[in-house]
Amino acid sequence: MLNDFIQQFGPSTVGGLVVGSIYALVALGYTMVYGVLRLINFAHSEIFMIGTFATLFVLSLVAPGPLSGLALVGMLVLLFVAAMAISGGAAVLLELLAYRPLRKRNAPRLAALISAIGASVFLQELFALVVIPDVFNRPGRIDAPVPRLLDRDTVFTVFGAEVKTDHLVIIISAVVMMVALDQLVVRTRIGRGIRATAQDPEAAVLMGVNIDTIVRLTFLLGGAMAGVAAVLYALEFENISFRIGFVLGIKAFTAAVLGGIGNIRGALVGGIALGLVENWGAIFFGSQWKDVIAFVILVVVLLFRPTGILGESLQRARA
Amino acid sequence: MSPRPRIGSPLERARSAVGGLGDTVRDWWAQASRWQRWVVYLLLLLLAIAAPSPVIGSFMSPYTDWTSLLFNPIGTYILLAIGLNIVVGHAGLLDLGYVAFFAIGAYTLAYLGVKHGFTFWPTLILGMVLAAVSGVILGAPTLRLRGDYLAIVTLGFGEIVRITAINTNEIGGARGLTPVPHPPDLLGVEFLLDPLPYYYLVLAMIVLAIVFSLRLERSRVGRAWTAIREDEDAAELMGVPTFKFKLLAFAIGAMIGGLAGVVWSGKVIFIAPTNFPFILSATILAAVLLGGSGNMPGVIVGAFLIAWLPERFRGFADYRILVFGAALVIMMALRPQGLLPSRRRSAEMAEHSAGSAMGAEVADPGAAPVEVRK
Numbered sequence: 001m002l003n004d005f006i007q008q009f010g011p012s013t014v015g016g017l018v019v020g021s022i023y024a025l026v027a028l029g030y031t032m033v034y035g036v037l038r039l040i041n042f043a044h045s046e047i048f049m050i051g052t053f054a055t056l057f058v059l060s061l062v063a064p065g066p067l068s069g070l071a072l073v074g075m076l077v078l079l080f081v082a083a084m085a086i087s088g089g090a091a092v093l094l095e096l097l098a099y100r101p102l103r104k105r106n107a108p109r110l111a112a113l114i115s116a117i118g119a120s121v122f123l124q125e126l127f128a129l130v131v132i133p134d135v136f137n138r139p140g141r142i143d144a145p146v147p148r149l150l151d152r153d154t155v156f157t158v159f160g161a162e163v164k165t166d167h168l169v170i171i172i173s174a175v176v177m178m179v180a181l182d183q184l185v186v187r188t189r190i191g192r193g194i195r196a197t198a199q200d201p202e203a204a205v206l207m208g209v210n211i212d213t214i215v216r217l218t219f220l221l222g223g224a225m226a227g228v229a230a231v232l233y234a235l236e237f238e239n240i241s242f243r244i245g246f247v248l249g250i251k252a253f254t255a256a257v258l259g260g261i262g263n264i265r266g267a268l269v270g271g272i273a274l275g276l277v278e279n280w281g282a283i284f285f286g287s288q289w290k291d292v293i294a295f296v297i298l299v300v301v302l303l304f305r306p307t308g309i310l311g312e313s314l315q316r317a318r319a
Numbered sequence: 320m321s322p323r324p325r326i327g328s329p330l331e332r333a334r335s336a337v338g339g340l341g342d343t344v345r346d347w348w349a350q351a352s353r354w355q356r357w358v359v360y361l362l363l364l365l366l367a368i369a370a371p372s373p374v375i376g377s378f379m380s381p382y383t384d385w386t387s388l389l390f391n392p393i394g395t396y397i398l399l400a401i402g403l404n405i406v407v408g409h410a411g412l413l414d415l416g417y418v419a420f421f422a423i424g425a426y427t428l429a430y431l432g433v434k435h436g437f438t439f440w441p442t443l444i445l446g447m448v449l450a451a452v453s454g455v456i457l458g459a460p461t462l463r464l465r466g467d468y469l470a471i472v473t474l475g476f477g478e479i480v481r482i483t484a485i486n487t488n489e490i491g492g493a494r495g496l497t498p499v500p501h502p503p504d505l506l507g508v509e510f511l512l513d514p515l516p517y518y519y520l521v522l523a524m525i526v527l528a529i530v531f532s533l534r535l536e537r538s539r540v541g542r543a544w545t546a547i548r549e550d551e552d553a554a555e556l557m558g559v560p561t562f563k564f565k566l567l568a569f570a571i572g573a574m575i576g577g578l579a580g581v582v583w584s585g586k587v588i589f590i591a592p593t594n595f596p597f598i599l600s601a602t603i604l605a606a607v608l609l610g611g612s613g614n615m616p617g618v619i620v621g622a623f624l625i626a627w628l629p630e631r632f633r634g635f636a637d638y639r640i641l642v643f644g645a646a647l648v649i650m651m652a653l654r655p656q657g658l659l660p661s662r663r664r665s666a667e668m669a670e671h672s673a674g675s676a677m678g679a680e681v682a683d684p685g686a687a688p689v690e691v692r693k
Binding site: 289 | 407413460461463464468470471472474475476478479482483485486597598601604605608609612637638640641643644645646647648650651652655656
């Protein structure tokens, strides 16, 4: 057992970092919306799902085949822009149609949650019944393969783990995006508005913050990050379907809570921690128990540190 | 109390149109005398007993066997919704993994029946106890946490139970368990393939659960739950042991979920982990909130509609789940407090009590002023 662990430790760690980065990117959307609205945006997982199909759409339009070097970077940028635009747009639309009417009415948060669950079901079925058959000419409920974009060559080996090009691309893109978002929230005027709203919406309004704009921006940013995650996911796992968001969404929300919900750096820490721990745990218990391990970890962490690893709240993202 | 006059957007007018009927019924009920209420109870019970008749069935369900529908999903959903209502509606705890308790009840009967030859009735008690105990085990560490964490932890628990069922060969693994024993003969009635006796069984359980739940609601326990739901800190300061009562709500809700699981699995012969997906938890929660959480008639109506509408419109086949999702969104926009909210809940809504509303809740300058009714 211990021998297994030592042997598989390296590869598991790399695998954990890769899924962890994707969890972290999706977790950002949950954490920012929660920070500003105190709402579990249940349909965020569908925003991610939409991003994966945007990726597939662009790839099937361009059909570049495996790339490397500058062409790869260019293609990645194109994919990121497309997926961020579509996911971000979908998130803004979601806010406008599903949440704004409730928010204007001071509806209870449970009502918003049901609205979110409804939107999630609706979007999944919309893709299964309409979008996938009509746009992609594929059976709606069957997994769609994503063409390979980059060859997986080993770049270097560390502790017996082969670190390949796709791993590097994912981890680097995720970190760059998260740093960019963090700087946006910490340094810019928009970020200050978001932090102010998270801290005290009424005072923020009195100080001249336009709450509607801030909420829309929060959804846009969260959706865009889900779009980035979607591109990376599609590149790595090369298999997507209309229900892809569900488990990933739960995991990402777990990651957000784990790191301290409402905290942007917490999402990064929580995502990476969750990815690592479930991959390490899988060595001992088998990969079919991965999801159970993730939730047990969540309960344990919440018991001993109810505010998550880094603590809650967006306004203290400065840390 | 007359419906509030509304001026403003079409959305506002649609809201009051949807709400008007529910409010009228509720207000009549509030001032109805004792005998009037008993007449209504009696009529409703007679209606429930007469429900399986083909006359009603031909209208209600032209596509599938109506009596089967009355047992599952309608009866099962109502029983589950009554149980979840105690957790969500009374104590105000958000449980997104309620299906776990349903699964525990169902697996208790399936496992003990298939592998150890247990019969229905002792297992019914055992299943309820097991579900309640698992509710306490889940609740004890997590109920000290804030509401949203509770939501994600319960959601995780639902998934853990399902994945554990898939991965454990002793209870059938992914292939499931069969044949789950039927209940033994009762008063000369045989429980075989005919769905009718099962419907009356679930109806009896529903009546018991309703009486139990209503008595609880009006007891000291129920008042404690209301206090916790409205303001947990204030309740604690007033000497309500909030943790104990939250745990109690969780255990009782779990127990009714377990009951529903045992009764359900007593008919279906074959159960598998795929019978207990997350979407079932979401559906039951939607039923409770759609009907009006905390209000028994509302919850029953909500569960009935959620169970019945997709079956009634099987003509739309594939699109019914799509419509279900859209309907949830539209319904919540039109009437976020549910179809038939309790009077107390309506009052809470009007005051938009702190803590329960969404954040960033600054009133829109264009919106009608919030009227505080005292």
